[in-house]
Amino acid sequence: xxxxxxxxxxxxxxxxxxxxxxxxxxxxxxxxxxxxxxxxxxxxxxxxxxxxxxxxxxxxxxxxxxxxxxxxxxxxxxxxxxxxxxxxxxxxxxxxxxxxxxxxxxxxxxxxxxxxxxxxxxxxxxxxxxxxxxxxxxxxxxxxxxxxxxxxxxxxxxxxxxxxxxxxxxxxxxxxxxxxxxxxxxxxxxxxxxxxxxxxxxxxxxxxxxxxxxxxxxxxxxxxxxxxxxxxxxxxxxxxxxxxxxxxxxxxxxxxxxxxxxxxxxxxxxxxxxxxxxxxxxxxxxxxxxxxxxxxxxxxxxxxxxxxxx
Amino acid sequence: xxxxxxxxxxxxxxxxxxxxxxxxxxxxxxxxxxxxxxxxxxxxxxxxxxxxxxxxxxxxxxxxxxxxxxxxxxxxxxxxxxxxxxxxxxxxxxxxxxxxxxxxxxxxxxxxxxxxxxxxxxxxxxxxxxxxxxxxxxxxxxxxxxxxxxxxxxxxxxxxxxxxxxxxxxxxxxxxxx
Numbered sequence: 260x261x262x263x264x265x266x267x268x269x270x271x272x273x274x275x276x277x278x279x280x281x282x283x284x285x286x287x288x289x290x291x292x293x294x295x296x297x298x299x300x301x302x303x304x305x306x307x308x309x310x311x312x313x314x315x316x317x318x319x320x321x322x323x324x325x326x327x328x329x330x331x332x333x334x335x336x337x338x339x340x341x342x343x344x345x346x347x348x349x350x351x352x353x354x355x356x357x358x359x360x361x362x363x364x365x366x367x368x369x370x371x372x373x374x375x376x377x378x379x380x381x382x383x384x385x386x387x388x389x390x391x392x393x394x395x396x397x398x399x400x401x402x403x404x405x406x407x408x409x410x411x412x413x414x415x416x417x418x419x420x421x422x423x424x425x426x427x428x429x430x431x432x433x434x435x436x437x438x439x440x441x442x443x444x445x446x447x448x449x450x451x452x453x454x455x456x457x458x459x460x461x462x463x464x465x466x467x468x469x470x471x472x473x474x475x476x477x478x479x480x481x482x483x484x485x486x487x488x489x490x491x492x493x494x495x496x497x498x499x500x501x502x503x504x505x506x507x508x509x510x511x512x513x514x515x516x517x518x519x520x521x522x523x524x525x526x527x528x529x530x531x532x533x534x535x536x537x538x539x540x541x542x543x544x545x546x547x548x549x550x551x552x553x554x555x556x557x558x559x560x561x562x563x564x565x566x567x568x569x
Numbered sequence: 570x571x572x573x574x575x576x577x578x579x580x581x582x583x584x585x586x587x588x589x590x591x592x593x594x595x596x597x598x599x600x601x602x603x604x605x606x607x608x609x610x611x612x613x614x615x616x617x618x619x620x621x622x623x624x625x626x627x628x629x630x631x632x633x634x635x636x637x638x639x640x641x642x643x644x645x646x647x648x649x650x651x652x653x654x655x656x657x658x659x660x661x662x663x664x665x666x667x668x669x670x671x672x673x674x675x676x677x678x679x680x681x682x683x684x685x686x687x688x689x690x691x692x693x694x695x696x697x698x699x700x701x702x703x704x705x706x707x708x709x710x711x712x713x714x715x716x717x718x719x720x721x722x723x724x725x726x727x728x729x730x731x732x733x734x735x736x737x738x739x740x741x742x743x744x745x746x747x
Contacts, residue, residue: 348737
């Protein structure tokens, strides 16, 4: 400030001070916005843990039911007791893991559903345990999964419903109507399946197959290829009765899992003969809850092992 | 005129002093939100990375292999380079080892036992930990047999002997920037 009368220098210094102030203000404002943004960014941990608990329970229960089912129990009571104990122990083990984070992870209730596995693993005719040609497999099934057929011989050349020339049919009846699957030997196309949906009165040819192809009734595939006409139990409603008519006309193996305890003309568990049934846990319903001081998460999950490969 | 000049002079002086104070504070104090290797945000990111890695490994089954590896090795891994023998080790290296982030990995059981898989030293104050449960069944395969043959081994026992359940383990990862 050499000469106080020098107005030009005065204005220059004043302008510089204002400019610096504005720049500083902008920097301050920007940093305040950034700080607020970062500070309010949630860690996302709140919902992670209950979902992790749920996923762990679901996966573990599915794996356990699979493993317990594979043990081929001869009594339902033993399977039931061990499956219940295993689910309880998984829940107890998982609960321990979350105690440290002041969270209560609990299995509030569990409901198991008895199922039945029916298998014929010897290649023989599709007849009952005592050789009956028209016989019942299971009754009162609320659900059926993994119904697989593997045929090595079929008889009956037409879709004729005549009892003498008839071909083997698998009947699934429920809600007053019947869905049927026919396996016959078409004179032109070779081994073929035909389907009669619940609302129809006559069957129509669906897909051809080679002996040894896996016919998956519930998945609707033949030899791994999609068969659009094959739609399990279409036109009927659960509970279903599954039966076989003219089982002597066809040879092969099969297996299915049904959500029922009522079995027909089958050998019992522990038998090595076909066809036989074995006890299974069809599915489990779990009610889970996860509580922390500021979060309550409750969910009901259904676990059906093997359902996803249907 | 003289008054105006003094006002401006004082204003500029104040700016200088304030600027000095701001500069001094920025240079010394490290708050949780200031940009540094101990930034809260970096911790959040590392925790998210660790839990994502665990979730991915649990989904594809390699986390189970990590638990088995932890129980079968004599001493924990200390060197990232030796961990390519199992899938979870490769994933750890890819996620953290290559970004110069140190990690410890260990397994605990619900009954209090446990085993160490990776030990890269004592974590710093800014380390974060993430955990994920693993359920082992009796027929889970190991290097030579199944986990049910471990039952006689030290520090681990079948938590549910009657059933196919072997035990509920938890895998923990602690990560920190070196």
